[in-house]
Amino acid sequence: MDEARLNDFMGKLVNDMGGAAMLANVILGEELGLYRAMADSQFITPETLAAKTGCNPRLLREWLSAHAASGYMEHRDGQFRLPEEQAMALANEDSPVYVAGGISVVASFFHDKDKLVNAMRGNGALAWGDHHPCMFSGTERFFRPGYKAHLIAEWLPALDGVVAKLEAGAKVADIGCGHGASTVIMAQAFPDSSFVGFDYHAPSVTVATLRAEEGGVSSRARFFQGNAKSYPGSDYDLICYFDCLHDMGDPVGAAKHAYESLKDDGTVLLVEPYANDSLDDNVNPIGRLFYAASTFICTPNSLSQEVGLGLGAQAGEARLRKVFSEAGFSHFRRATETPFNLILEARK
Numbered sequence: 001m002d003e004a005r006l007n008d009f010m011g012k013l014v015n016d017m018g019g020a021a022m023l024a025n026v027i028l029g030e031e032l033g034l035y036r037a038m039a040d041s042q043f044i045t046p047e048t049l050a051a052k053t054g055c056n057p058r059l060l061r062e063w064l065s066a067h068a069a070s071g072y073m074e075h076r077d078g079q080f081r082l083p084e085e086q087a088m089a090l091a092n093e094d095s096p097v098y099v100a101g102g103i104s105v106v107a108s109f110f111h112d113k114d115k116l117v118n119a120m121r122g123n124g125a126l127a128w129g130d131h132h133p134c135m136f137s138g139t140e141r142f143f144r145p146g147y148k149a150h151l152i153a154e155w156l157p158a159l160d161g162v163v164a165k166l167e168a169g170a171k172v173a174d175i176g177c178g179h180g181a182s183t184v185i186m187a188q189a190f191p192d193s194s195f196v197g198f199d200y201h202a203p204s205v206t207v208a209t210l211r212a213e214e215g216g217v218s219s220r221a222r223f224f225q226g227n228a229k230s231y232p233g234s235d236y237d238l239i240c241y242f243d244c245l246h247d248m249g250d251p252v253g254a255a256k257h258a259y260e261s262l263k264d265d266g267t268v269l270l271v272e273p274y275a276n277d278s279l280d281d282n283v284n285p286i287g288r289l290f291y292a293a294s295t296f297i298c299t300p301n302s303l304s305q306e307v308g309l310g311l312g313a314q315a316g317e318a319r320l321r322k323v324f325s326e327a328g329f330s331h332f333r334r335a336t337e338t339p340f341n342l343i344l345e346a347r348k
C-alpha cells in the first residue's frame with residue numbers, strides 16, 4: 001500500500017464529494033434566482049441578497065460561504081461577489097458557456113438511482129421517458145447554449161453546400177429532436193426552409209411545439225411523435241441527429257431509414273458527444289462526464305429498444321463511421337468539432 005497514492009486518491013474523492021454537493025447548491029441558486037441577482041459582479045452581503053431575492057439570510061450566508069470555499073465566488077469582510085466569468089456560466093442564460101440550467105441532468109441520476117439498480121441487475125434497459133422530469137428540461141438546457149453558439153455560425157457552414165440550400169429553401173428533418181432546441185435555432189436562421197422534428201417521446205414533442213411558438217417559427221418548424229426508423233418523408237435535403245443517435249437501440253436501422261428518406265444529393269448532419277476512439281484516449285474530464293451520464297441515460301435507453309446496440313456516449317468517430325457505412329452511405333467525414341461535440345457529415 002502506497003500511502004502517498006492513498007492520500008492522493010482520498011483528496012480526489014473529497015474533491016468530488018464537494019463537487020457533487022456544490023452542484024446541488026448550484027441547482028438551488030439557479031432556481032431561486034440567486035446568481036441572476038448577483039450578475040452585476042458587485043460585492044453584496046447575505047442580508048442585501050436576501051432582500052433582493054426573498055430568501056432566508058442565514059441560509060444564504062451558508063450558501064455563499066460554500067461558493068467562496070469552492071472558488072465560485074470571492075469574499076471580503078462578510079460580503080460576496082460573483083466574478084464576471086462565473087456569471088457567464090451561472091447567471092447569463094444567453095452566454096455560450098451557461099451551464100447552470102443543464103446541471104439538473106446530474107440531479108436526475110440521484111432521483112433515478114433505484115431504477116438504475118434494477119436495470120443493472122436486469123436487462124440493462126431504462127427508457128428515456130422513465131427518467132425523472134428534471135432530466136428532460138436539463139437535457140434541453142445542457143445542449144441549447146452550444147447549439148446557439150455553434151450550429152449556425154460553424155457547424156452548418158462546415159457541411160458541403162448545405163447553407164446555400166437552406167438559404168434557398170430546403171426540407172429538413174431533426175430526428176430525436178427532444179425539446180426542439182436545434183430545430184428552432186435553424187428555423188429562426190433560415191426562414192425559407194421547412195423543418196420537421198421527430199421524437200419517440202410524446203411529452204418532448206409537446207414541449208418542442210411550444211418552443212417553436214415561443215420562438216416565432218411555428219409556421220415552419222413542426223413536431224411529431226415518430227421513431228427514427230419509420231418517420232414519413234422521402235425527399236429531405238438535410239437530416240440531423242443532435243446528440244441522440246447513440247441513444248437509439250438500432251442506429252444502423254435509423255441510418256438506413258435516413259438513407260431512404262434523403263434526396264440523392266442530401267446530407268446527414270450527425271452531432272455526437274466529443275469522443276476519441278478508445279477508452280485510453282477518453283480518460284479526461286469530458287470523457288469522464290459523458291461515460292458517467294451514458295451509464296445512467298444513453299446506454300440504458302439504447303438497451304430498452306429493438307436491437308439494443310448500446311453505442312454509449314463515447315462511441316467515437318470510427319464506430320460511428322461503421323454505422324453509416326453499414327447503412328449504405330459512401331461518404332463520411334468529420335466536418336468540425338468543439339470540446340463537447342463531434343460534427344460529422346454523411347452522404348450517399
Ligand SMILES: C[S@@+](CC[C@H](N)C(=O)[O-])C[C@H]1O[C@@H](n2cnc3c(N)ncnc32)[C@H](O)[C@@H]1O
Binds near residue numbers: 178
Ligand atoms: C439526449 S436527447 C437529445 C435531444 C435533442 N436532440 C437535443 O439535442 O436536445 C436524445 C433524444 O433522442 C430521443 N430518442 C431516443 N431514441 C429514439 C428513437 N428510436 N426514435 C426517435 N427518438 C428517439 C429521445 O426521446 C430524446 O429526446
